[in-house]
Amino acid sequence: MSDVMVSGREIHVNEEGFMTDPTQWDEEIAKVLASNIGIELTDAHWAAIEFAREDQAAEGVTPTLRRMAQAGGVSTKEMFALFPKKPAKKLAYVSGLPKPVGCV
Helix, strand or coil: EHHHHHCEEEEEEECCCEECCHHHHHHHHHHHHHCCCCCCCCCCHHHHHHHHHHHHHHHHCCCHEEEECCCCCCHHHHHHHHCCCCHHHHHHHHHCCCCCCCCC
């Protein structure tokens, strides 16, 4: 585990760059993290992020792509449009959540 500076604040991340303390996350950090991977956040992104954070808090695990489609109301096709190539992993990164189980 290490610390990095994001938006003038020190945040805890693991070796892959995922935040290890979701309480450090806020919208400003999300914007910087999204920018780091070439994504400009829209209302659709924020809706997915909000669901992912709420679901992770309730279920104790980061939602997978399948969970997002079934419970989050964001289809797999939409997820790939919002977060290209590795949607669940990128969503978790921007949302300040651990990498979803099963993501490589």
